[in-house]
Amino acid sequence: MASSRGGLTIADRVIEKTASQILKSLPGVGGAKSGLFGFGSNADLDSRPSVDVTLSGRSCTLEVHLGLAYPSPITEATESVRRRLSTDVEALTGVSVHQVDVAVKWLKPHTSGSGSSVRHLK
Amino acid sequence: MRRMAAGANRTGLIIVGLISLGAGFAALAISFGLAATAAPGLSPDAQLQPIAAVFALPFSAGIALVAALILAMIGVRWLAVQVPRKDSAKPLRMQEDSRSGVTTVTANVVAAAVEDDLEATPEVVDAQAILRGTARRPELILHVDVDERADFDTVVADIAERVACNCSQALGVPLSAVGVEIGIARSRQRRQRSVQL
Numbered sequence: 411m412a413s414s415r416g417g418l419t420i421a422d423r424v425i426e427k428t429a430s431q432i433l434k435s436l437p438g439v440g441g442a443k444s445g446l447f448g449f450g451s452n453a454d455l456d457s458r459p460s461v462d463v464t465l466s467g468r469s470c471t472l473e474v475h476l477g478l479a480y481p482s483p484i485t486e487a488t489e490s491v492r493r494r495l496s497t498d499v500e501a502l503t504g505v506s507v508h509q510v511d512v513a514v515k516w517l518k519p520h521t522s523g524s525g526s527s528v529r530h531l532k
Numbered sequence: 533m534r535r536m537a538a539g540a541n542r543t544g545l546i547i548v549g550l551i552s553l554g555a556g557f558a559a560l561a562i563s564f565g566l567a568a569t570a571a572p573g574l575s576p577d578a579q580l581q582p583i584a585a586v587f588a589l590p591f592s593a594g595i596a597l598v599a600a601l602i603l604a605m606i607g608v609r610w611l612a613v614q615v616p617r618k619d620s621a622k623p624l625r626m627q628e629d630s631r632s633g634v635t636t637v638t639a640n641v642v643a644a645a646v647e648d649d650l651e652a653t654p655e656v657v658d659a660q661a662i663l664r665g666t667a668r669r670p671e672l673i674l675h676v677d678v679d680e681r682a683d684f685d686t687v688v689a690d691i692a693e694r695v696a697c698n699c700s701q702a703l704g705v706p707l708s709a710v711g712v713e714i715g716i717a718r719s720r721q722r723r724q725r726s727v728q729l
Contacts, residue, residue: 472633480645481698485626488635496632514637517645517702519652 422463422470425503429461429472432498438479438487442515453477453516469506472499473513480517488512537613544610624667626704639663646672646699653690655682657717663699671709672699677717684714 433439440455459476472495478487492510500506561567567574574583589595620639627635643661650659658677665671674695678687696710 480649481702483704484637484702485635485704488626492633509631510633512633512635514635514641516641517637519645519649519698 420503420505422465425463425465425470425472425499425505426461428502429463429474429495429499430458432495432502433461433474433476433491434458436491436494438482439491440477440479440518441475442477453518455479455518465505466508468504469508470499471509471511472507473511475513475515477516477518478514480519484514484517488514537615540610540613618662619664621663621665621667621670624670624703626667642670642699642702645702646674646695649695649698650674650676650691653687653695655679655687665708667703668705669708670699670703670705671711672696672707673711673713675713675715677715680716680718687714688712 434457438455439459440453441457441459443452443454443457455477459474462473464471464473474491474495476491478484491512495510496507558567562574563576565575620643623636623638625634625636627633639662642663646661646663647659650656650661655678656676657679660675662673663670664673674691676687676691678684691712692710696707700707
């Protein structure tokens with residue numbers, strides 16, 4: 411009997427971290443580097459987006475806070491995020507993803523990053 | 533860039549004007565003795581004491597206080613409306629099918645990206661953007677401060693060909709309107725101090 415071999419419990423934090431790590435691997439998707447008590451945090455395409463999970467039985471709803479590369483189409487990028495999370499989270503954790511709500515927190519142009527006071531000669 | 537309360541002011545002035553007009557006609561009617569037929573006692577030489585006695589109620593002070601509070605609230609509301617406002621778009625919902633989840637992005641997020649994009653334009657010193665409208669019909673309002681020696685045509689062309697197109701591409705729909713206001717940056721503190729080769 412399978413129950414005699416013990417049970418497997420997956421905490422919601424595990425699903426959050428898993429989803430967050432999946433998102434980090436996607437190009438053009440980023441999070442925010444956390445600062446001290448929320449101060450000094452800054453948007454970064456190399457950081458992991460934050461994910462909140464709400465478990466309901468063996469399925470879950472994900473709420474993702476992320477940033478995207480600008481000017482990539484927001485709808486296409488977030489649909490890609492949704493598809494990827496739906497398949498990979500279930501494959502890795504066994505918990506099916508019911509819905510993925512995405513809140514885009516920032517859009518970062520590819521050209522930003524250099525100091526605004528510094529101009530390039532053309 | 534920011535919307536003023538012209539409509540609210542016009543409405544308020546119309547209401548005040550109509551009330552003043554009504555009071556003026558009433559005063560004229562009383563002074564010419566026309567009101568005496570409708571309200572006996574309102575003749576030009578009548579004593580107002582009987583009318584005043586009607587309002588001398590035990591709770592007259594309370595009524596006056598409530599009326600004063602209502603007038604004060606109207607006044608505060610009017611003052612609040614006078615503050616220029618951005619009227620940014622409400623958070624944009626961009627998903628095709630909400631059963632699989634919703635995607636939201638605020639107008640400020642898009643506006644900040646557009647501002648960063650604008651400031652990448654050579655000769656643009658500072659920029660502000662406001663996104664109005666809806667997800668299907670977005671409108672972009674821009675204010676750019678450019679260097680005093682800048683070529684305006686180049687700046688406007690760059691906004692039309694690159695900045696507006698980038699915003700449209702990100703939102704996935706064409707912009708229904710783009711407004712551009714150009715200012716001149718004369719401040720010495722904003723002058724470029726270095727160049728990267």
